[in-house]
Amino acid sequence: MGVFPGGFCMPAGIPPISRWHPRTINPGAPVPVAWWGQSHLSRKDTPMTDPLDVSALLTKVPTGLLIGDTWRDSSDGSTYTVDNPATGQTIATLASATSDDAxxxxxxxxxxxxxxxxxxxxxxxxxxxxxxxxxxxxxEEFATLMTLEMGKPIAEARGEVTYGNEFMRWFSEEAVRTYGRHGQTPEGTHRMLTVRKPVGPCLLITPWNFPLAMATRKVAPAIAAGCTMVLKPARLTPLTAQYFAQTMLDAGLPAGVLNVVSGASASAISNPIMEDDRLRKVSFTGSTPVGKQLLKKAADKVLRTSMELGGNAPFIIFEDADLDLAVEGAMGAKMRNIGEACTAANRFLVHDSIAQDFSRRLAERFNQLTLGNGLDDGVTVGPLVEAKARENVAKLVDDAVTEGATVLTGGTAGEGEGYFYQPTVLVDVAPGARILTEEIFGPVAPIITFTTEEEAIQLANDTEYGLASYLFTRDYARMFRISDQLEFGLLGFNSGVISNAAAPFGGVKQSGIGREGGTEGIDEYTQLQYIGIRDPYTDR
Structure with missing residues (x-):
């Protein structure tokens, strides 16, 4: 397998930008903007153009393993393929890392x-x-790669480039601010000096849903802190990480600081690295079950860990909420990234007095969305990442309907090629339905009702997860009361999109350990050393 262009393959007859016909629920409806929040839309300092020629772009992306200063083939010559979820067709062939490569x-x-x-x-x-x-x-190259391998609409992919790149800028500024402190012991015999030192070699494991942002959110603070690393991107979406690594080399990052190994088998890569005494930290973003397995392995070596795991975000709307704002926030919290986000609103808890009005408005907005290849004009909802993901969403919806839920819109898979599922709104969802307890990771909004503040809090906290939550009300006193009682690491108040490079991101309960981003993000890659210095001016 060639390390550069030779590894990629474009199906015969496919033009540079496929003009596959989009599926439109309501052809005459207006097209919403990308749901990243205003700060995440394309800025003047980020050049954005039409989607690029795919064939030319793919020749720029390394297909090998980055080990030291070399992009190389797998030690046994094995490879794996990357598919476009909008078409199901193979777009690239990459080297598949072995344990020896890891x-x-x-x-x-x-x-x-x-x-x-x-x-x-x-x-x-x-x-x-x-x-x-x-x-x-x-x-534009990064955005196009993400749309190709993950499926999100190009407008959202551009938003991810802007958002993900903010971690590079933020930690470029934080790199010079890893402060310690100096003081004197209470009895006056010693001076106390604390310093922050890099924790050492790190294993960084990123998910498929945000191929650039999850890489930058881990790599940037590690570089800033002075750590070297092995990055293992997800099997489904490695191309963005490959191109990101090449970009880091082009920026002057010394060889060996960042190494990239991906492959068909995640365990073949992670297991030997985590069993090696030289590794000092593992950072993982992904599902809670996999995170638990990694934590058990990390315990054997007493490794530093950062875990950003699953979520089951409640989206709470009180009777005094601005419904227009709540619907707009719901579109961002639910439909951003096709619902394939750990922060996605998973359960809509709506006050009984406004539930019918909100449900109708949300269904109308869902009806305005256009399914299709994310590179095509006007498409606002792309495919799910693979067939298994669509099957899981369909099973959750079917289970809810079997238990009495009513479908206001959607409820079925898209027709034709690709892994599409119609944006869906469910009402009358039975308590305890699987769709309320499991991560949906798809464009489905189940709505349940409450009547009191206490009931809303109880319903929201009734989960083993504790990552994101959302609250819509005009009452600031209520916001403070509820935020004190919600068991979640993140709370969006009258906002459906809250992630920011300057803010600490992370969950509680079974949603994870540690924080990424913010001033706290670099601390995850440092260890504190205390130096006790005998005070030369004391005779004690």
Whole structure:
């Protein structure tokens, strides 16, 4: 397999941008904007153009394993394929890492850890800033890659480029701010000095749903802190991470600081690395069951861990809420990324007095959405990432309907090629239905009602997860009362999109450990050392 262009294949007869006919629920309806919030839409400093020629773009993306300074083939020559979920067709063939390759990547990271840790913070900062500028220059290429391999509409992919790149800028600024402190012991015999040092080689495991943002959110703070790393992107969407790694090299990142190994078998990569005594940290974003397995393995080596796991976000709407704002927020919290987000609104808890009006309005908005290939004009809802994902969504909806739920709109899979599912609104959902307890990861909004504030809080907290939550009300006193009682790491108040590089992102309960982003993000990649210095001015 060739390490660069030779690994990619475009099906015969497919034009550079496929003009596959979009599925439109309501052809005459207006097209909504991308749901990233105003701060995440394309900015003047981020050049955005029409989707690029796919064949030409794919020749720029490395298809090998990045180990040290070389993009190489797998040690046994094995490969795996990447498919376009809008068509089901193969778009690339990549090297599939073996356990030997995984350990070679760790070797490369360990070899340069000491020298990288001693690199001045300003140099690390400037590398991140150069990478930020390069990603801006290549924004349309990154957006097109994400749409190709993951399926999201190109407008949303552009939004992810802007959002994901903010972690590069944020941590380029934070790199020079890993402060310790100085003080004197209470009895006056010693001076106390604390310093933050890089934790050491890290294993970073990213999910398929945000191929760029989840990579930048882990890689940027690791670089800023002075850590080397092995990045394992998801099997379904590795192309964006491959191109990101090449961009980091182009920005001047020294060889070995970032190594990238992906493959058909996740365990073949993660197991040998986590069993190696040289690894000092693992950061994982993905499902709670997989996170639990990794935590058990990490316990054997007492590894530092960051876990961003599953969610079951409640979207609470009180009777005094601005319904127009609530519907707009619901569109962002539910339909962003086709509902395939750990922060996606999973349960809509609506006050009984406004539930009918809200449900009708939300169904009308869902009816205005257009399904199709994310590279086509006017498409606002792309495919789910694979057939298994669509099957899971369909089973959850069918189960809810069997137990008495009513479908206001949608409720069926899309027709033809690709893994599409119609945007769906469900009402009269039975308590305890699977769709209320499991992550949907699809464009489905189940609505249940409440009558009192206490009931809303009880329903919201009735889950083992605790990542995102949303609250819509005009009453600020109510907001503070409820936020004190909600068991979630994130709360969006009158907002359906709350993620920001400057804010700490993470959950409680079974939704994870640690925080990413914000001033807290770099601390996850450092360890604190205390130095006790005998005070020269004391005779005690």
């Amino acid at each position: 350990l070679a990547a760790l070797d490369a990271a360990c070899e340069v850890q000491s020298s990288w840790a001693r690199t001045p913070a300003r140099e690390r900062s400037e590398i991140l800033r150069r990478a930020f500028d390069l990603i801006n220059e290549r924004a």
